[in-house]
Amino acid sequence: MGDVLVFAEHQGGHFPKTTLVAVNAGIELAKKRGGGRCIAAIVGEKIDAPAAELAKYGVSKVVALDDPKLAHYLADLYAQALTALAKGLGVEYILATATATGKDLMPRVAARLNAPMASEIVSIGDDGTLVRPMYAGNALATVEMDAPVKVVSVRATAFDSAKPGDSAAPVEKAAPELDSAGLKMQFVGFNEIKSDRPQLSEARIVVSGGRGLKSSENFKTVLEPLVDEMGAAMGASRAAVDAGFVPNDLQVGQTGKVVAPELYVAVGISGAIQHLAGMKDSKTIVAINKDEEAPIFNVADYGLVADLFKAVPEMVEALKKVKHS
């Protein structure tokens, strides 16, 4: 019967949906592995408030590693702090969501503990076996790990978020155990791409543009009105990002972000295997493309073969009418 330690990522004291997903998955894993504890770890500086908040989400306890040295995430720094905590608690599993931070950090934690790691799991079997996607999601692999300590990262779209309850678990503050000789990385800066729109990982509706938009100007004048009329997050195919139409953090796909919103609208996207890997679990998929042979139509619930430069503005107007009816 093993305990699970969840790395609860926070952004300036706020918990994104991706963290609440990890908490939920951690609770499920602990239950299925014999009823051990699910302990949440929050790492950073001045984190009293988020630690207290996290305690309401059904975990057994929250450990806050609170120190000015931990203000900025760095792989070697956080790996040291988290593994020392994991060892001290004697947990069997360490779990995090496969965000950019989770992907960067968790394998380092695994190696530090000589633990195997299952990346981006999408389900937890009753017997503790884990399922993860391979070959751009064209195969689901059932994996087993045989080691006293195991590391898991979860795909954010595959689990529900933990819900807050009335009772609060105890919160413990701990000083991080750090070996400064092993810390060799320096945070220089973060060029944040600010947006008023919902985040791709959290939005109920995602509207993505592909190379068919032809320019970054068209993304602004043609696609963005649709995105905003629907209150959606904006995504893009790799081709659109490579062509410089939009920044990299909008890329949806096998090696970009994986999303599964209620509605995914693909505009001017042909539907390469690698793009499908990032959105084929969306509840409803709409495709607008002037090429009726485009592979995207094979996964779309509703396909419109049309010139997007006509269809998208028409759709914006039609949606305005629905709103006002």
Added chain:
Amino acid sequence: MKILASVKRVPDPATTIRILPDGSGIATDNVKWVINPFDEIAIEEALRIKEKQGGGEVVLMSIGQQTWQEQLRTGLAMGADRAILVRADQPLDSLAIARVMAKIAGDEKPDLVILGKQAIDDDSNQVGQMLAEMLGWPQATFASKVEIAGTKCTVVREVDGGLETIAFDLPAVITTDLRLNEPRYASLPGIMKARKKELKEIPVDSLGVDLAPKLKIKKLAAPPKREAGRKVGSVEELVSVLHSEAKVI
């Protein structure tokens, strides 16, 4: 400056993946094998660093079967100086692969190890990070820009919500992201020269590394197939069905 670049042999990304009926693996009869696209980017970056520095050595490293020589020769044809093929016929998990790479790095003493961020067959995205921890080196994953000045390295990384810049002294491990560079094609003279470049084979058992897999793949299965939808005739119809049928707006 010595750069070690990792090369994995994978099915071409455009391959239609067919899972064997017993779930033991994928059918390989229709597979075209290529260098993992992210590793190609790694080789290219290594070559650019060497060219910018006006000297140095780019060494390729693979852990796999005899057939992987093909991909190493392609890397040599791109311009790498020599290659190491650690011969392993058994399946190895990421920990074991990182351990083998750490041993090679210990012997070769490179200033930089550069790998693709993930292999497009396994999609685990672990080896680079594990290797960095085993070597006790800094790691810069998902690199979209690399700058080296002497022993100081600055890397811009593609992360959620934007671009992060970190800095560290070499030696270090870098993993590549899509937009780091566009790999060159091997030229015909390059292909000719590659035949004479050193490709050393080392049996994996001779390295004294723990290879026993701790992560095992029990079986592969196809994901649930998405039912085909339908085409709509107009924007009006589309908005209507999204509202009344799918109930998403």
